[in-house]
Amino acid sequence: DLNAANSAPARHMTTAVCSQMADDNTEKQASAEEDRSEKTVSSPGDTENQVLSKRQRKKLMKQQKWEEEREQRKQRRKERKQQRRLQRQSHQEGGEVQSARKRARREATPSSLRLVVDCSFDSLMLIKDVHKLHKQIQRCYAENRRASHPVQFYLTSLGGQLRQSMDEKDKGWVNWKDIHIQTEHYTEVVSQEELVYLTSDSPNVLTELDPRKAYVIGGLVDHNHHKGVTFERAKELGISHAQLPLSSFVKMNSRKVLAVNHVFEIILAYLEKGSWQEAFFTVLPQRKGVVAVGWDATNPPKKDDETDSDSDSDPEATAQTEGRA
Numbered sequence: 001d002l003n004a005a006n007s008a009p010a011r012h013m014t015t016a017v018c019s020q021m022a023d024d025n026t027e028k029q030a031s032a033e034e035d036r037s038e039k040t041v042s043s044p045g046d047t048e049n050q051v052l053s054k055r056q057r058k059k060l061m062k063q064q065k066w067e068e069e070r071e072q073r074k075q076r077r078k079e080r081k082q083q084r085r086l087q088r089q090s091h092q093e094g095g096e097v098q099s100a101r102k103r104a105r106r107e108a109t110p111s112s113l114r115l116v117v118d119c120s121f122d123s124l125m126l127i128k129d130v131h132k133l134h135k136q137i138q139r140c141y142a143e144n145r146r147a148s149h150p151v152q153f154y155l156t157s158l159g160g161q162l163r164q165s166m167d168e169k170d171k172g173w174v175n176w177k178d179i180h181i182q183t184e185h186y187t188e189v190v191s192q193e194e195l196v197y198l199t200s201d202s203p204n205v206l207t208e209l210d211p212r213k214a215y216v217i218g219g220l221v222d223h224n225h226h227k228g229v230t231f232e233r234a235k236e237l238g239i240s241h242a243q244l245p246l247s248s249f250v251k252m253n254s255r256k257v258l259a260v261n262h263v264f265e266i267i268l269a270y271l272e273k274g275s276w277q278e279a280f281f282t283v284l285p286q287r288k289g290v291v292a293v294g295w296d297a298t299n300p301p302k303k304d305d306e307t308d309s310d311s312d313s314d315p316e317a318t319a320q321t322e323g324r325a
């Protein structure tokens with residue numbers, strides 16, 4: 001009823017309601033303000049700010065790290081430079097050494113003398129001695145390659161344990177140069193009258209070397225267990241034999257049975273120097289008490305004092321001679 005609504009009590013009520021509504025509105029406005037101010041923290045724009053500042057923080061930290069590591073980087077650069085310089089140097093030096101070796105080979109005058117290492121005693125050796133023989137043969141090969149008068153190097157009767165050791169421990173042997181490696185026995189390779197077996201048990205003493213001959217060294221590391229075996233073999237086959245003239249030139253405090261590489265190197269040294277005595281002094285280890293015949297054993301020549309010719313050799317290569325001292 002409209003009239004009733006416009007009556008005084010009704011008007012009063014309306015005013016009261018309105019004022020109540022106004023109050024309500026003020027409260028709502030305030031809380032909306034509050035809401036808005038709260039929302040500014042979590043509004044999408046602010047979230048972006050937070051992500052950005054995270055990025056910035058990261059960037060800043062990265063920059064700081066970069067600054068801190070500046071010294072380290074400098075140091076690393078220095079080291080790399082130094083390394084490159086060293087590499088260049090060693091390359092150059094290596095090249096020089098190599099070309100010096102090549103030069104030495106080119107300047108070498110090969111001898112026609114044949115030196116045979118007879119590997120037919122394989123079954124007489126234990127595997128540890130086969131390994132020692134292998135090393136002695138490697139040494140012979142290396143010495144012949146750098147010799148001023150390299151010999152015609154033969155390895156005969158190669159097979160069995162020695163061949164296995166070579167295949168397992170030094171596959172590169174198949175590329176060895178200036179060497180005749182044969183499975184055949186030396187009597188099938190060289191005619192009998194050209195052969196001279198070198199053996200310490202022979203009564204014949206070598207005075208000089210004949211470049212037309214083939215000298216045979218027994219490929220054996222036996223610690224004297226097979227005494228005289230090569231001498232007996234040479235006699236059986238009717239082959240000439242001889243011992244090195246050790247007693248004529250040097251006195252030794254050990255037996256005169258030498259290791260394969262020592263005999264090989266003495267021949268090379270004799271071809272170079274033309275003197276047995278010099279060859280013995282150059283090759284034989286000082287500990288064998290080598291002194292020249294006619295010298296006081298307590299006062300050996302200066303050269304021998306200074307040169308332990310064995311000092312750079314493979315220690316195992318000399319084990320054979322050590323066992324006999």
Ligand SMILES: C[S@@+](CC[C@H](N)C(=O)[O-])C[C@H]1O[C@@H](n2cnc3c(N)ncnc32)[C@H](O)[C@@H]1O
Pocket residue numbers: 197198199200216217218219220221222224225226227228229230231242243244246256257258259260263320
């Ligand atoms: C370790 S020896 C072997 C010893 C072995 N019992 C033998 O009957 O020949 C290795 C080889 O070097 C040679 N050899 C060692 N001493 C020698 C010497 N004084 N004169 C000549 N040849 C020698 C021999 O050919 C010998 O077979």
